[in-house]
Amino acid sequence: xxxxxxxxxxxxxxxxxxxxxxxxxxxxxxxxxxxxxxxxxxxxxxxxxxxxxxxxxxxxxxxxxxxxxxxxxxxxxxxxxxxxxxxxxxxxxxxxxxxxxxxxxxxxxxxxxxxxxxxxxxxxxxxxxxxxxxxxxxxxxxxxxxxxxxxxxxxxxxxxxxxxxxxxxxxxxxxxxxxxxxxxxxxxxxxxxxxxxxxxxxxxxxxxxxxxxxxxxxxxxxxxxxxxxxxxxxxxxxxxxxxxxxxxxxxxxxxxxxxxxxxxxxxxxxxxxxxxxxxxxxxxxxxxxxxxxxxxxxxxxxxxxxxxxxxxxx
Amino acid sequence: xxxxxxxxxxxxxxxxxxxxxxxxxxxxxxxxxxxxxxxxxxxxxxxxxxxxxxxxxxxxxxxxxxxxxxxxxxxxxxxxxxxxxxxxxxxxxxxxxxxxxxxxxxxxxxxxxxxxxxxxxxxxxxxxxxxxxxxxxxxxxxxxxxxxxxxxxxxxxxxxxxxxxxxxxxxxxxxxxxxxxxxxxxxxxxxxxxxxxxxxxxxxxxxxxxxxxxxxxxxxxxxxxxxxxxxxxxxxxxxxxxxxxxxxxxxxxxxxxxxxxxxxxxxxxxxxxxxxxxxxxxxxxxxxxxxxxxxxxxxxxxxxxxxxxxxxxxxxxxxxxxxxxxxxxxxxxxxxxxxxxxxxxxxxxxxxxxxxxxxxx
Numbered sequence: 001x002x003x004x005x006x007x008x009x010x011x012x013x014x015x016x017x018x019x020x021x022x023x024x025x026x027x028x029x030x031x032x033x034x035x036x037x038x039x040x041x042x043x044x045x046x047x048x049x050x051x052x053x054x055x056x057x058x059x060x061x062x063x064x065x066x067x068x069x070x071x072x073x074x075x076x077x078x079x080x081x082x083x084x085x086x087x088x089x090x091x092x093x094x095x096x097x098x099x100x101x102x103x104x105x106x107x108x109x110x111x112x113x114x115x116x117x118x119x120x121x122x123x124x125x126x127x128x129x130x131x132x133x134x135x136x137x138x139x140x141x142x143x144x145x146x147x148x149x150x151x152x153x154x155x156x157x158x159x160x161x162x163x164x165x166x167x168x169x170x171x172x173x174x175x176x177x178x179x180x181x182x183x184x185x186x187x188x189x190x191x192x193x194x195x196x197x198x199x200x201x202x203x204x205x206x207x208x209x210x211x212x213x214x215x216x217x218x219x220x221x222x223x224x225x226x227x228x229x230x231x232x233x234x235x236x237x238x239x240x241x242x243x244x245x246x247x248x249x250x251x252x253x254x255x256x257x258x259x260x261x262x263x264x265x266x267x268x269x270x271x272x273x274x275x276x277x278x279x280x281x282x283x284x285x286x287x288x289x290x291x292x293x294x295x296x297x298x299x300x301x302x303x304x305x306x307x308x309x310x311x312x313x314x
Numbered sequence: 315x316x317x318x319x320x321x322x323x324x325x326x327x328x329x330x331x332x333x334x335x336x337x338x339x340x341x342x343x344x345x346x347x348x349x350x351x352x353x354x355x356x357x358x359x360x361x362x363x364x365x366x367x368x369x370x371x372x373x374x375x376x377x378x379x380x381x382x383x384x385x386x387x388x389x390x391x392x393x394x395x396x397x398x399x400x401x402x403x404x405x406x407x408x409x410x411x412x413x414x415x416x417x418x419x420x421x422x423x424x425x426x427x428x429x430x431x432x433x434x435x436x437x438x439x440x441x442x443x444x445x446x447x448x449x450x451x452x453x454x455x456x457x458x459x460x461x462x463x464x465x466x467x468x469x470x471x472x473x474x475x476x477x478x479x480x481x482x483x484x485x486x487x488x489x490x491x492x493x494x495x496x497x498x499x500x501x502x503x504x505x506x507x508x509x510x511x512x513x514x515x516x517x518x519x520x521x522x523x524x525x526x527x528x529x530x531x532x533x534x535x536x537x538x539x540x541x542x543x544x545x546x547x548x549x550x551x552x553x554x555x556x557x558x559x560x561x562x563x564x565x566x567x568x569x570x571x572x573x574x575x576x577x578x579x580x581x582x583x584x585x586x587x588x589x590x591x592x593x594x595x596x597x598x599x600x601x602x603x604x605x606x607x608x609x610x611x612x613x614x615x616x617x618x619x620x621x622x623x624x625x626x627x628x629x630x631x632x633x634x635x636x637x638x639x640x641x642x643x644x645x646x647x648x649x650x651x652x653x654x655x656x657x658x659x660x661x662x663x664x665x666x667x668x669x670x671x672x673x674x675x
Binding site for chain 2: 093096100103110114115237241281292
């Protein structure tokens with residue numbers, strides 16, 4: 001266990017933690033935008049895997065990573081549009097609609113995967129982005145490897161998350177977004193279309209979830225399997241609550257969970273006195289514990305999950 | 315006189331609503347099947363052939379009938395438990411894990427001993443119920459004591475249960491005579507098959523639970539609280555029902571049903587606990603409850619229908635090569651189409667009322 005005292009060990013853990021965090025953080029930021037408008041999207045897992053599949057298929061067909069990422073985003077937007085039509089347009093119960101979207105997403109991508117690649121002799125792979133190290137900074141202790149020895153996709157994704165976080169803090173649209181999720185009547189009275197805001201927030205949020213799925217498959221793995229997102233969408237949903245609907249906290253939580261996951265892999269080979277299955281369960285246990293501690297001090301959007309019915313429609 | 319007219323009118327309206335609801339659901343299922351047909355066409359299959367095989371192999375073939383009932387049994391059991399919760403607005407999507415814990419609890423005791431079957435089977439049912447109930451209670455306490463969303467809590471516990479299953483079948487519950495990570499066989503705890511339909515006796519339990527729950531939901535105080543909680547939880551709490559009790563009890567009830575299903579599947583079909591024990595029943599049962607409108611007889615119909623679809627799909631895969639994942643997609647599409655259709659019908663109903671009211675006024 002002497003390894004645990006070494007800086008190099010923690011440097012490596014943090015680096016893989018950040019790598020594991022990126023796709024989940026992207027999906028969680030997307031879900032946060034959707035939820036702040038008042039829409040709970042439990043179809044996140046399904047949206048992520050649809051983004052992952054179409055992103056992979058596009059990257060494989062064209063041989064281009066950017067095209068794959070874009071395809072993942074667009075696929076997510078399309079799914080989000082359909083979801084919004086159901087829950088905003090038709091005011092279907094959001095829990096039911098979200099669960100069914102996740103079921104369709106998981107089954108459909110599994111079906112498409114076998115159909116599309118049936119004639120391939122070996123499981124197809126898409127090109128991976130080149131690693132791009134920042135000179136000097138990459139050798140910083142502890143954070144150097146994690147922050148400055150990644151691929152260009154990881155830098156771009158991190159930059160996008162930062163821009164989104166900043167934009168959400170500063171812009172007028174954020175006030176309208178929050179109004180739609182907190183007091184839709186007020187947003188309506190101020191002349192904003194609550195349905196319009198919710199449509200946009202759901203489409204953009206789902207697009208980011210699709211991008212998150214594509215980041216995982218196109219940006220990191222280079223292959224697709226059934227159920228490849230393996231619960232990341234659910235973790236992202238938990239992260240939104242854990243981060244209390246604030247981008248900074250969500251990103252920090254994602255890195256923390258990522259590091260924990262990385263730690264689990266290391267512990268499997270480190271110490272056999274603790275069963276490795278415990279570390280498989282640990283990310284979920286920690287999430288539950290974090291939710292148990294954090295849920296009391298929530299600042300969840302007041303109108304989350306509540307369809308808005310204008311008084312003239314009632 | 316007025317009162318009588320109103321009652322008769324209400325009765326007729328209710329009957330119309332029932333048939334309209336059934337019509338909506340049927341129409342929506344047809345739409346989903348057509349979309350599924352297009353997917354089959356795209357994958358190079360013949361939709362009519364695949365659907366014909368699906369129906370003949372699951373309903374008219376003797377083995378199909380048996381398999382359909384075997385698959386439907388856990389779906390009915392879990393679906394019933396979930397439906398009661400959903401009816402009250404208490405979301406439990408972790409039945410998959412609760413089912414695993416039910417199976418683990420019963421094999422832990424029955425896998426070692428040689429109790430006579432008269433004791434072993436009831437004990438297995440009890441242990442299954444307890445295992446699932448305790449697992450669901452964790453989520454229930456996280457919800458009522460710490461305010462954790464039940465959807466997230468129940469779901470995350472599925473992943474924990476899966477790890478527990480892998481650990482248990484690798485270590486403490488492992489069959490020492492086997493090289494595979496699996497438990498011992500259930501032995502005297504096995505349920506046995508009904509004569510001439512070759513389906514486990516568990517199917518009687520499932521079918522028997524349907525009218526029982528129907529009665530409980532519609533004719534008892536408990537059922538009244540459940541229904542009232544779904545319509546307006548605040549009103550129930552205002553009436554001094556303890557705030558924390560309803561979600562906790564309903565989660566535990568759902569867990570107990572899932573745990574019993576875990577034992578039944580173990581003792582009449584799989585015989586051992588291994589990594590495939592829950593086999594997705596816990597998630598499919600969510601669809602079953604939603605399609606069945608959270609009503610016991612609806613759950614029964616949806617469970618048998620979905621089981622037939624999957625059993626038929628497996629036969630169709632063997633014969634035509636169209637993968638089972640297609641039918642799983644169709645299952646999901648059925649839910650999407652059904653909830654869309656129900657919302658559309660409700661919306662047109664509301665618009666019609668609105669127009670009528672404004673004309674009157």
